[in-house]
Amino acid sequence: MLAMECLKAGSGDLTLVFINGFRMPFSSWDKVYPVLSQHHSVFLYNRYGIGESTQAKTPQTADSVVTDLHNLLAWHQVQTPVVLVGHSLGGLFANLYARRYPEQVAAAVMIDASQPDEIIAQQAFEPPKLLNALNKTVRKVETWFDPFRYSEDDHIELSVEQIRQAGEFPDIPLTVISGTKKMPFVPQTAFDLHLSYQQALLKLSANSRQIMAVKSGHFPQLSEPDLVIEQILNTCQSVS
Numbered sequence: 001m002l003a004m005e006c007l008k009a010g011s012g013d014l015t016l017v018f019i020n021g022f023r024m025p026f027s028s029w030d031k032v033y034p035v036l037s038q039h040h041s042v043f044l045y046n047r048y049g050i051g052e053s054t055q056a057k058t059p060q061t062a063d064s065v066v067t068d069l070h071n072l073l074a075w076h077q078v079q080t081p082v083v084l085v086g087h088s089l090g091g092l093f094a095n096l097y098a099r100r101y102p103e104q105v106a107a108a109v110m111i112d113a114s115q116p117d118e119i120i121a122q123q124a125f126e127p128p129k130l131l132n133a134l135n136k137t138v139r140k141v142e143t144w145f146d147p148f149r150y151s152e153d154d155h156i157e158l159s160v161e162q163i164r165q166a167g168e169f170p171d172i173p174l175t176v177i178s179g180t181k182k183m184p185f186v187p188q189t190a191f192d193l194h195l196s197y198q199q200a201l202l203k204l205s206a207n208s209r210q211i212m213a214v215k216s217g218h219f220p221q222l223s224e225p226d227l228v229i230e231q232i233l234n235t236c237q238s239v240s
Contacts (some may be wrong), residue, residue: 004072005052008039014106015078015237018044019069019097021088022152026050028087031225040236042076049151053234056150063184065152066097070104081106083236086223089114089152095204096163102170108202108238109175109232112218116160118197122190133207166215173238174208175231176201179216179223 007026012088016036018029026044033042047065048056058064072083081104086094098105102165152159182191203206209233213220221228 002048002054002057004048004054004068005046005050006072006076008042010035010039010041010102012040014239015041015043015080015082016232016236017073017078017082017084018067019084019086019090020040020047020050021070021090024087024090025052027051028219029221032067032221032229035225036232037227039233040083041079043073043076043082045072047152058165059150059155060152061155061162062093062096063162065093066100069093080104081239082168083232083239084108085111085232086113089203089219092116092119092159092163095235096159096166098136098172099163099166100170102167102172105170105172107175107203107235109177109235111177111215111220111228112179112198112213115197115201117200118161118194119156119160121193121197127184131218146184169204171210172230173235174202174205176208176210177220177228177231178211179213179218179220181215182215183217185186195197 018026018033020026020028026045029044038040046053046069048054048060073080083106084097086092086095086108088111091110094108094110095116098108116148137150176198178195182188199210202210211227213224213227216223
């Protein structure tokens with residue numbers, strides 16, 4: 001039987017739903033959710049293959065991930081509308097969730113989140129041939145073993161298409177928190193492209209704003225937790 005590891009904390013009418021980045025456990029929110037749970041209800045979970053969650057048995061497209069999250073929130077009787085907080089690839093799933101279930105989403109916070117068009121554009125920046133060959137070999141080996149047999153990155157192009165085919169993103173309060181420091185080994189041109197697509201995320205909603213995390217790379221919730229906490233609370237205040 002498939003099961004997902006979850007954590008619920010805090011209380012209040014408004015619930016923050018955290019959507020982790022690629023292969024990241026919900027412990028990646030440890031620096032922010034305890035403080036936030038003093039103000040609101042929080043809901044964290046690990047997608048299939050992460051932490052104590054069971055291994056996926058079907059391809060993990062964005063549609064599958066969003067459907068699973070929707071069913072999980074219903075099972076745990078999480079009151080809606082919720083505030084979605086998505087990091088990295090988790091922002092891609094938050095994007096589709098808000099389109100698919102707009103009446104159940106009060107606001108969204110994207111933390112250095114993936115933008116659908118960026119996923120395709122970044123594929124132009126391939127690693128050196130030897131490294132690329134090694135990466136492909138590792139991925140083939142991984143597919144023989146759980147927990148990554150049906151990994152989300154194996155179906156990323158289909159996930160992007162699912163978002164493109166979904167309804168419009170609702171005009172809800174949207175906060176985009178963007179790291180400004182380039183990660184090691186990332187080409188400058190690829191990083192510049194990423195920053196441009198961070199701005200593109202603002203076009204999702206007429207009620208959007210961008211916060212620059214000047215001390216952070218890809219993980220502002222780890223390097224600048226106070227900033228992330230403040231901006232999430234501000235977002236919640238805008239819908240209360």
